Amino acid sequence: MSIINIAIDGPAGAGKSTVAKRIAEIMHLTYVDTGAMYRALGLKAVRNGIDPGDAEAVATMLPDTTVTFIKINGEQHVVLDGEDVNEFIRTEEISHAASVISTLPEVRRKLVDLQREIARSTDTVMDGRDIGTVVLPNTPYKFYVTASAEVRAKRRFVEYQKKGILGDMTYEDVLNEVKARDERDMNREFSPLRPAENAVIIDTSEMSIDEAVDAVIEDID
Numbered sequence: 001m002s003i004i005n006i007a008i009d010g011p012a013g014a015g016k017s018t019v020a021k022r023i024a025e026i027m028h029l030t031y032v033d034t035g036a037m038y039r040a041l042g043l044k045a046v047r048n049g050i051d052p053g054d055a056e057a058v059a060t061m062l063p064d065t066t067v068t069f070i071k072i073n074g075e076q077h078v079v080l081d082g083e084d085v086n087e088f089i090r091t092e093e094i095s096h097a098a099s100v101i102s103t104l105p106e107v108r109r110k111l112v113d114l115q116r117e118i119a120r121s122t123d124t125v126m127d128g129r130d131i132g133t134v135v136l137p138n139t140p141y142k143f144y145v146t147a148s149a150e151v152r153a154k155r156r157f158v159e160y161q162k163k164g165i166l167g168d169m170t171y172e173d174v175l176n177e178v179k180a181r182d183e184r185d186m187n188r189e190f191s192p193l194r195p196a197e198n199a200v201i202i203d204t205s206e207m208s209i210d211e212a213v214d215a216v217i218e219d220i221d
């Protein structure tokens with residue numbers, strides 16, 4: 001049987017990881033959160049006092065850095081240099097570091113190679129920014145899950161509130177950060193975020209997660 005890889009790209013907070021996880025469950029595929037890999041490298045830079053935008057300093061860090069996944073209680077955890085770092089990578093500081101470090105071509109090359117290696121031998125749902133355009137350009141299953149910046153900021157604001165990590169951030173602050181990340185992700189020189197030519201666009205601004213999942217599965221069937 002041939003390997004199936006489903007590519008799901010889109011901006012931060014559009015619901016793509018929730019959709020991807022649900023599809024992985026329903027179709028018995030492995031969920032690969034490529035954003036978590038960039039976050040792990042962002043975390044390592046921050047921990048080592050390295051500016052994530054400093055290409056030279058980051059390049060010296062890369063050769064002896066490993067990023068892998070382990071499944072714990074059915075959930076994929078990202079492992080940095082042998083340490084499960086899942087609980088440290090979702091803060092605002094690391095979101096920013098990941099967004100900055102992901103602009104560096106050396107970083108992208110290393111992680112894209114790892115992602116392709118996983119996809120070669122495993123049936124996956126892979127979510128990210130460049131999966132349909134760069135990592136798996138030949139997969140027939142490409143989706144671009146998006147939503148307006150305001151809707152995404154509102155979702156993120158509520159999520160931070162629930163997790164108790166909002167601090168003194170206002171909705172406006174979250175919206176500004178969402179827009180700044182979009183700007184970096186969409187306008188960077190290497191592998192900018194954009195829908196692959198043959199991707200199916202799913203706008204979740206006024207759609208439930210279930211509806212988005214149905215839209216993907218209908219298209220694959």
Ligand code: DC
Nearest residue numbers: 012034035038098099102128129130
């Ligand atoms: O999906 P996420 O928000 O966890 O991703 C964190 C950062 O990593 C995001 O700013 C963009 C970057 N990223 C990327 O450049 N390419 C990917 N395939 C996945 C994430």
